[in-house]
Amino acid sequence: MTTEVRALREFKMPDVGEGLTEAEILSWYVKPGDVVTDGQVVCEVETAKAAVELPIPYNGVVEQLHFPEGATVDVGTVIISIAVAGEAGAVPAAAPAPAAAAPAAAPEAEAEPERREVLVGYGPRTGTAQRRARRTTATAVAAPAKPAPVAAPAPVAPAAPVAPAVPVAEAPAGERPLAKPPVRKLAKDLGVDLRAVTPTGTGGVITREDLHAFAAAQAAPVAEPVVAQAPEAVQAPAPVVPAAGDVRVPIKGVRKATAQAMVASAFTAPHVTEFVQVDVTRTMKFVRKLKETGELGRDVRVSPLLLVAKALLTAIKRHPEINAQWDEASQEIVIKGQVNLGIAAATPRGLIVPNIKDAGSKTLAGLATSLGELVETARQGKTSPADMQGGTVTITNVGVFGVDTGTPILNPGEAAILAFGAVRELPWVHKGKVVPRQVTTLALSFDHRLVDGELGSRVLADVAGLLEQPKRLITWG
Structure with a gap:
């Protein structure tokens, strides 16, 4: 039996977002001695924006895992070494010790066929997935493969x-x-x-x-x-x-990034917050009508948040100066050509704000579809880094927690954020009589460098007026 010459390839932590500097290793799917192929997912990492799976670009045998699960690693740092066969196309057989462990993992791997799309790298992983089986041995990954079985003491x-x-x-x-x-x-x-x-x-x-x-x-x-x-x-x-x-x-990943961004925003942009109470009785009736008739589509989820989003987009169309960004370097105000509407979403990894690209150009039905997809993707933890970049204005729905209002902090780089409070039945003067009506509170925070009091007030008043008379959303929107 001839001995093949192996070359060692080192795979470094990539920048899976845009300008991110570190990522946390959540799970290893391989161990030293495993045979891997080009495009195979070897680990899952969490950045400040999302959790993604990393495929390996080599055929070979895992030589060493340089960090254990839970470690935070800088972008550009080697995380795994692969022994690649010296002859083209030839992948050496696994060492005796790792090979002995393979049969134990095989039955479970065969029971879990799947195809998983990846967010970065070399395409989807196909064939029989060994994710769960590989996780069985992932707790002994921090030690190099060479020092033999005793070398995996305490990762x-x-x-x-x-x-x-x-x-x-x-x-x-x-x-x-x-x-x-x-x-x-x-x-x-x-x-x-x-x-x-x-x-x-x-x-x-x-x-x-x-x-x-x-x-x-x-x-x-x-x-x-x-x-x-x-x-x-x-x-x-x-x-x-x-x-x-x-x-x-x-404090890691999304929570760390959120904390840093909020501190930077609070002490960089001069915040102003304005509040208004709104009679949304007609809006709530309109929501019920859309649900009952299914005019937006049978599978489309209709909620009060949808009409709040449409009202804000309509107000921005009438007052585009609020959809702006402060350029510190050139000392200019940049009025954005399209509205990328962010929706704050609470997830197990922390608060994230994915956005609907060019939301202002969508019909009510199109906006409902995009909003439903955005929320569902966030709940499943599958939001990609691209979906959280480029936002221009944001809505935070604090009403779902039974909260009436708050003073929302701007997302960095954005000029405004609207908080939508709980809808409650309150005594209200309507047509000269005090009657029970459905009432909510809206709060608009804006960057006073870009938005003066008049512009902020006009936008907030427009949103309130549209929610009081929601049929105008169809005419103006």
């Missing part, structure tokens, strides 16, 4: 403070608990070993509630042992469940 150190209370032997050999990526991330933040958690979700899936219940049950008994084992616990990156029951959540 998952964040779980150290809680691990002594849970015997690892309780987890079935060769299996990893079922949980969605946000739940796995929460488990890392809490320092909880998923193998010790009893699942209550459908199909044996561990839920967020299962994690919180387990952490609460473990808090009291774990308190004293954690203090006693202080020398070992110091080696962990961060304390997770102190004796007092506090929980520390690392």
Whole structure:
């Protein structure tokens, strides 16, 4: 048997967004010794804007994983090394030790055929997916492949403070608990070993509630042992469940980017916020009519937010100066040619603001379709970085939480943001009589460098007027 010459290829963390500087490794789908092919997804990472899967551009064998799951890595840093065969097209066989592990992973891999679209890199992953099987061995990834089986001691150190209370032997050999990526991330933040958690979700899936219940049950008994084992616990990156029951959540990814952006916006743009109460009784009736008649389409979701969005877009069409951006370098106000309407969405990874491109040109039916797709994609955690770039004005729907109003902070680079409050039945003077009406509160924050009080007031009054008489949306829009 001839020995092939192998060349080592190093794959670096790419910039999966636009100008991002770092990403967190959420999951590894391969381990040292695995054979990989060009275009195969090897890991999932989370940036400040979205979670994406990274494909490898080589055929070869995994030589080394340079960082464990949970590590935050700078763009341009090597994250995985691949041994590539020296002869064209020849991929060397895996080493004996890794090959022995392959049969254990194969049955589960065969049970999960799928085709997954990727957001960056070399195209979709096809064929039989081995995602779940590969995750089974992903906890031993931080050590190089060369030092043999003993060289994978502690890549998952964040779980150290809680691990002594849970015997690892309780987890079935060769299996990893079922949980969605946000739940796995929460488990890392809490320092909880998923193998010790009893699942209550459908199909044996561990839920967020299962994690919180387990952490609460473990808090009291774990308190004293954690203090006693202080020398070992110091080696962990961060304390997770102190004796007092506090929980520390690392600021990473979307939450970190949101915090930085909001601080920069609050102390850069001079904010002004104006408020107005609006009788939206006719708007609510119009929403019910659109739902009952299905004029916008059978599968189109119609909500009050849709009409608020259409009212804002119509007001911007009448007052385009509010759809602007401040250019500090040239000391100019740039009035944008199209409205990219952002919708603030709460997701398990934090608050994100994807936007509907050129929303001002859409009909009411087209806007409803785009709004429904945007919300559903955000809920599934599949929003791409491109969908969150280039926003010009934003709506935040605080009413869904039962909140009447607030003073929203501008997204960096935007001139205005509209907060839509809860719709409540209140006593209202209508046609000279005090009667119960459906009332909401709108709050418009704007950058006073670009928008003066008159312009801001006119836009807010226009939105309010359109919601009081929603039929004008069809005429003006």
